[in-house]
Amino acid sequence: MENDAHKRHVAIVERCTLTEAGLCHLFHQSSDGRYIIHLFRHVQALNAAMARQPFWAVIYSLSGGRELRQESLLCLNAVSQSHPETKRIVLTNNADEALLIRHLSPSGLHGILSKSESVASLSERLLALLNGTRQESDDDINQWVMSHNGCLSPTELAILRYMTYGYSMPEIATQLARNIKTIRAHKFNAMAKLGVNSDMGLLSAADIIMHLPASKVKGQPGLAAKL
Template sequence: MDRFEIRVILADDHPGMLAGVKHELASVETLSLVGEAANSTGLMALLETTPCDVLVSDYAMPAGEYGDGVSLFKLINRRYPDIQIVVLTMLDNPAVLHTLVSSGIRCIVSKSDAVTHLIPAIHAARTGGTYYSPTMDGVVRSIDWDVRSRNTAGVLSQRESEVVRLYASGLTVTEIAEQLHRSKKTISTQKTKAMEKLGIARDVDLLRYAMENGLTAAAATAATDAPQE
């Protein structure tokens, strides 16, 4: 009788994290590490030539040809629907986790939790199950799913959503203020309130949230549709 084995590929741009995960996986007989990559370019090339069952991937891997985050995971799901994904990340804000879970990612491990949580996460992913490490479980439980599903931006007001869209399109706070005929202070306050409601602390995470929730696509029409004051 053949031994049960899960073929795993690792993707992370931090060598130290890769080394720690490899060491942990090596101690589990049911897991076989078949490849590793440091960005989406190497990962996609690896997936083309190396059969695997579960991909363990960092959420943020800049500089890759295929991007990162949810857009990368969706691409992988389209090309390789049989591969299950475990996300390993430091990001733990509700907006990012809401986007991940809504896109079908059900196994998420925080880098702030023990790396041992990857083992049950990989096994759960392989069987189509769900696994959140303690930190992620706490955040996921705190999300008001009904509220966030009502509109693209969760609980944002129309004007807050408008500011986020324009900011994600590349405009500065000053430029948004000029375009919407509001004061710079008002725009800054609306942007800050939007980030607070989304549980986002960094501008880069706000941009990522906007891109992954289709807000950037709407940015071009936001100013046209906005009422003039």
Template structure:
């Protein structure tokens, strides 16, 4: 499921071109996906950025209520930042939209076969993570909600509060509330300090 019609239509067309793959339902929101899953698919392709709520919340719901469902996350977000969160939420694989056309069929086959799909670079990063002591700031970031994590990511990329609100289809007040929560959880006192932290955090990934 994806909240962009062009992406949904393009992906459906691509998959229907292969005889052994069939798209039984599509959805443009989490609410539609919860209804559409009644068609009992073998695989759900989920976008992280949804207008109504976090795609990771939908992944968690699917994993809890449909434990045998294979889940592939297809997202515009950098896998170095979001793939591990997606796997912990219950996804079987993570694919960035940037490389979707080239790798989507392989990713689908892998997760349907019961394997975990990640890029080679992400496999290496996770392996390094397992052998590297956890740093305090990283532990604090792990306590952020999915929306707060996404806001921090966008701050680090240099987007203003207004631009973040537009990208996430939220009000400026909502984004400001997320920023306040982030500062409280990370022990940050000002907006400038938050921006500096977010930039340094992204550079360290």
């Protein structure tokens, strides 16, 4: 680990110019010059830079819709494999999106923060994560999720996986050998646990589920063949 006196390189993936300026200002005002910020608009540019420059942390700032959320998860999963010592932090757009990432992210993250927090709170929490004075372990995240919304059951996880691949509710009922009313009940239970109130919100969760290892959902007839 680098000595605290040394500069630490931090990569930030951010597409929004205004948010990019805000993050630069945050680091300039709060980090005492400890960090050197590298801004990237695309994951491809980040990957090219990581081949040349070791980074203390990679911060992926979510913006836009489902496709970018998928890209962020793939990106941070790849970083966890190729550079396990690099801190991985996600900035979500709001608390609901943070909940989805917390509950369903396939790899352990060092932190998940919401851009809807106050600037003071976001600054304090982000720098604490980077400085190593606070880290959200898997146990911390799991405890937070369970205390707020409970855990998804294996059947609920399977339904989300099937949704990712375009199955309808009747088709999912057939695949899982369950009554359609039972499948719909599981679907609404999953929505309540994840804090979403629409099929689009549940599909966003399904996008994340797609990147979980298949072993996380066991004993579900027909699922392995589609995956």
